[in-house]
Amino acid sequence: MSVSVFAFTCGDLDYLESTVKLSANSELPVRVFTQKGESKRGFYALEVIKESLPIIEQKFGVAFPLPKLDLVALPFLSDGGVENWSVIQILNEHVLTPGWDVTELKLKETKSRIKNIVVHELVHMYVGDYITFDSFDYTWFNEAFATFMASAILADLGHENLWLEKTISDIVNLKRAQSLKETKPIFVSHVSTDSTQSTLEKEAYEKGIYLTRMLGNLFSENGVPNDNFDNLFKAIDPQTQQTPI
Numbered sequence: 062m063s064v065s066v067f068a069f070t071c072g073d074l075d076y077l078e079s080t081v082k083l084s085a086n087s088e089l090p091v092r093v094f095t096q097k098g099e100s101k102r103g104f105y106a107l108e109v110i111k112e113s114l115p116i117i118e119q120k121f122g123v124a125f126p127l128p129k130l131d132l133v134a135l136p137f138l139s140d141g142g143v144e145n146w147s148v149i150q151i152l153n154e155h156v157l158t159p160g161w162d163v164t165e166l167k168l169k170e171t172k173s174r175i176k177n178i179v180v181h182e183l184v185h186m187y188v189g190d191y192i193t194f195d196s197f198d199y200t201w202f203n204e205a206f207a208t209f210m211a212s213a214i215l216a217d218l219g220h221e222n223l224w225l226e227k228t229i230s231d232i233v234n235l236k237r238a239q240s241l242k243e244t245k246p247i248f249v250s251h252v253s254t255d256s257t258q259s260t261l262e263k264e265a266y267e268k269g270i271y272l273t274r275m276l277g278n279l280f281s282e283n284g285v286p287n288d289n290f291d292n293l294f295k296a297i298d299p300q301t302q303q304t305p306i
C-alpha cells in the first residue's frame with residue numbers, strides 16, 4: 062500500500078455496520094463511524110455505499126481489493142474528504158444528514174452532496190489507491206477521474222440529465238478561467254506538495270472532468286458519444302495493463 066493512502070483513526074466513536082454483496086460471492090463488511098451519539102446521522106452514507114460499491118466493482122470488472130471498508134465522519138479535517146485506502150475520512154457536514162429538523166429541500170440537497178462525495182471516495186478505492194500515481198503532478202487527473210466516474214454512476218442510478226445540468230452550471234466559470242492569463246495548462250510538472258490543495262489547480266481539476274468525459278466517449282460503441290463509459294472503465298484493470306494509467 063502506498064504510504065500516502067495509509068491512515069488510522071483514534072477516538073471515542075460509534076458506528077453503523079452492514080455488509081455488501083460483491084462479485085466473489087463475498088459479503089464485504091462496511092461501517093460508518095461517527096462521534097458518540099451521532100451514528101444515526103451516518104445511515105444515508107451507509108446506504109449510498111451499499112448501493113454504489115457493487116456498481117463500481119462491476120464497472121471495473123475487478124474484485125474489491127480489501128476485506129473491509131470503513132468510512133469515518135470527523136468534526137475537523139484539513140480537506141473535505143480523504144480517500145485513505147478503506148478508511149475514508151470525511152468532514153461531518155459533508156457526509157452526515159442533519160440531526161435536527163430541516164426543510165425537505167435542504168435534506169434533498171444534503172443527500173445529493175453526500176452521494177456525490179461518497180461515490181467519489183469509493184472510486185478512489187480503485188483509482189488513487191489500488192492504482193496509485195508515481196507523482197503528485199497527476200493529482201488533477203486522480204481527482205477529475207473520481208468525480209467523472211462518480212457522475213457517470215449517479216447518472217446510471219437515475220440522475221437524468223446529470224451531464225447537461227453539470228455542464229450548464231460549470232461552463233461559465235470554466236470559460237472565464239480559461240480566458241485568464243494566469244490560468245496554467247491542465248498538466249504542470251513539479252507541482253508544490255506543501256499541501257494536498259497545492260498539488261492541483263482548481264481549473265485543471267474541473268477541466269479534467271470534461272476531458273475524461275470526452276476520452277470516455279471515444280470508447281463508445283460505434284464511435285457515437287452516448288455518455289456510456291463502460292468500455293473505458295473495463296480498460297482500467299491493473300491485472301491486465303502493462304502500463305497503469
Ligand SMILES: [Zn+2]
Nearest residue numbers: 181185204207
Ligand atoms: Zn478525491
